[in-house]
Amino acid sequence: MIDKSLPGQEGKSAGDPLIRITGLSTVLNGKTIFDNISLTIPRGKITAVMGPSGTGKTTLMRHITGQLAPDAGEIVVDGASVTKLDRAALFELRERIGYLFQNSALLTDFTVFENVAFPLRQHLKLPEELVRDIVLTKLQAVGLRGAAELMPSELSGGMVRRVALARAIVRDPMLIIYDEPFVGLDPVALNQILKVIRLLNETLGVTSILVAHELAAVRRAADQIYLIAGGKIVAQGGPEELARGDTPWTKQFFSGEADGPVPFQYPAPDYATQLGLAGNKP
Amino acid sequence: MNAVRKEPSRFMMGIAQIGACGIFLLQILRAIPASLRHIGETARQVWFVGAMSLVIIMTCGLFVGMVLGLQLYYVLSIFGGTAALGTVVSLSLYRELGPVVTALLFAGRAGTSITAEIGLMRATDQLDAMEMMAVDPLAFVVAPRFIAGIIAMPILACVFNVMGIFGAHLVGVSWLGLDNGTFWSNMTSSVDVWKDVINGLWKSLAFGVVCALIATFQGYTTAPTSEGVAYATTRTVVFSSIATLAIDFVMTAFLM
Numbered sequence: 001m002i003d004k005s006l007p008g009q010e011g012k013s014a015g016d017p018l019i020r021i022t023g024l025s026t027v028l029n030g031k032t033i034f035d036n037i038s039l040t041i042p043r044g045k046i047t048a049v050m051g052p053s054g055t056g057k058t059t060l061m062r063h064i065t066g067q068l069a070p071d072a073g074e075i076v077v078d079g080a081s082v083t084k085l086d087r088a089a090l091f092e093l094r095e096r097i098g099y100l101f102q103n104s105a106l107l108t109d110f111t112v113f114e115n116v117a118f119p120l121r122q123h124l125k126l127p128e129e130l131v132r133d134i135v136l137t138k139l140q141a142v143g144l145r146g147a148a149e150l151m152p153s154e155l156s157g158g159m160v161r162r163v164a165l166a167r168a169i170v171r172d173p174m175l176i177i178y179d180e181p182f183v184g185l186d187p188v189a190l191n192q193i194l195k196v197i198r199l200l201n202e203t204l205g206v207t208s209i210l211v212a213h214e215l216a217a218v219r220r221a222a223d224q225i226y227l228i229a230g231g232k233i234v235a236q237g238g239p240e241e242l243a244r245g246d247t248p249w250t251k252q253f254f255s256g257e258a259d260g261p262v263p264f265q266y267p268a269p270d271y272a273t274q275l276g277l278a279g280n281k282p
Numbered sequence: 283m284n285a286v287r288k289e290p291s292r293f294m295m296g297i298a299q300i301g302a303c304g305i306f307l308l309q310i311l312r313a314i315p316a317s318l319r320h321i322g323e324t325a326r327q328v329w330f331v332g333a334m335s336l337v338i339i340m341t342c343g344l345f346v347g348m349v350l351g352l353q354l355y356y357v358l359s360i361f362g363g364t365a366a367l368g369t370v371v372s373l374s375l376y377r378e379l380g381p382v383v384t385a386l387l388f389a390g391r392a393g394t395s396i397t398a399e400i401g402l403m404r405a406t407d408q409l410d411a412m413e414m415m416a417v418d419p420l421a422f423v424v425a426p427r428f429i430a431g432i433i434a435m436p437i438l439a440c441v442f443n444v445m446g447i448f449g450a451h452l453v454g455v456s457w458l459g460l461d462n463g464t465f466w467s468n469m470t471s472s473v474d475v476w477k478d479v480i481n482g483l484w485k486s487l488a489f490g491v492v493c494a495l496i497a498t499f500q501g502y503t504t505a506p507t508s509e510g511v512a513y514a515t516t517r518t519v520v521f522s523s524i525a526t527l528a529i530d531f532v533m534t535a536f537l538m
Contacts, residue, residue, distance in 0.1 A: 105411035
């Protein structure tokens with residue numbers, strides 16, 4: 001259900017994708033990140049975005065949330081063209097988006113409880129008892145209700161990610177972006193977080209974008225996958241379809257081989273030349 | 283196109299920085315109404331940059347006053363004018379030393395901590411996280427620290443002046459034997475509240491604006507690396523000190 005209208009919104013129905021990206025091109029520091037890519041994120045589904053490190057997955061999320069403007073192309077989120085929104089309208093849109101940052105980005109001067117309560121206290125005039133109940137519910141979902149009064153500096157890396165996840169979902173947003181949610185999680189925590197992601201999707205119809213490298217986890221959670229490499233979308237489809245690996249891209253990426261179209265080495269001059277061995281034959 | 287792009291000179295980059303700082307000031311002013319929602323945060327920052335700076339301000343004020351007392355007693359004794367010690371010390375403190383030294387100490391103590399705190403928030407994506415939660419970091423983080431700096435500076439300057447006069451009294455009266463009544467009566471008869479005390483407070487208010495602006499600007503625009511934060515804190519001290527002394531000259535010329 002769409003509860004608010006934003007400037008630039010067009011007519012939309014439940015069948016419309018929540019996010020439509022058309023002709024997106026981005027060049028950062030002289031490097032082409034995206035070269036005229038188009039994709040759609042369906043409503044109420046979990047879409048995974050995968051690809052080699054440095055391929056622009058987080059940049060794509062920054063485009064979707066209006067943190068970074070693309071060089072060309074259009075990004076429409078829930079009917080609103082993100083690049084055309086003013087700051088107030090962008091903030092209005094972001095109130096309906098939960099974002100789990102790659103490095104968690106918890107507020108270090110606040111306790112775990114205060115971090116999770118932060119979006120509620122800033123935007124909703126709820127009684128403190130209700131805030132407390134909501135926060136404890138979310139912390140219970142990520143298994144950290146007992147850590148509510150701890151400071152972020154007292155938590156392990158995996159616990160910090162779980163707190164950040166609780167903060168991202170605390171307002172039950174229409175869209176949740178998980179940027180590397182499984183990093184640093186032990187198998188038990190990973191399993192529980194997967195359940196939370198699926199539960200939010202199934203019970204509340206939340207649309208989710210999952211940026212992750214863990215194929216096994218992604219296969220269990222995602223409805224569809226986009227594989228990005230070299231500035232293009234090189235494969236897309238259901239998890240099982242992509243895992244079968246019919247194309248050279250999927251075959252190499254999902255089997256983790258060094259040789260193939262996905263480069264392991266960052267572009268560099270010839271190795272032997274750089275070591276001064278070129279032409280020195282024994 | 284093979285046109286060679288010339289790197290902007292350091293002078294031009296400096297001008298661009300001043301321009302960016304001016305725009306940043308306008309953004310802060312625009313964010314102040316929204317920051318009033320976070321009045322508790324502003325109060326916390328007044329405590330942090332003001333009350334937590336009291337020890338260094340009081341200690342330095344005491345010693346500056348004691349040094350002034352000693353030096354001026356020596357100089358005045360050459361002309362047989364030691365009775366004017368209270369007057370000269372208090373005028374020096376109210377008109378110049380109080381506001382200026384307080385601003386320099388503020389830049390070193392509170393300014394650097396503001397820069398480092400905001401800079402680290404930038405480096406750890408906390409400011410971006412606020413933006414993503416639709417919370418304006420200018421209203422929640424920057425404006426409270428800016429307002430706190432403006433509130434704290436004149437109060438700290440007053441405390442510095444009081445401690446300075448106490449230090450001069452300690453040396454001049456208690457140690458060197460100057461008459462207590464002469465010290466106070468000459469001072470009260472020569473110091474004009476509006477011309478000397480209030481003008482000094484105007485100065486410290488201006489220094490508060492400039493030092494708080496530089497500290498928040500450097501933190502907010504720092505490169506998100508540990509080296510970037512280190513450079514930003516250094517720049518806060520350097521730029522605040524230069525700006526304080528330059529503005530002091532201009533204001534002195536106009537307020538004389």
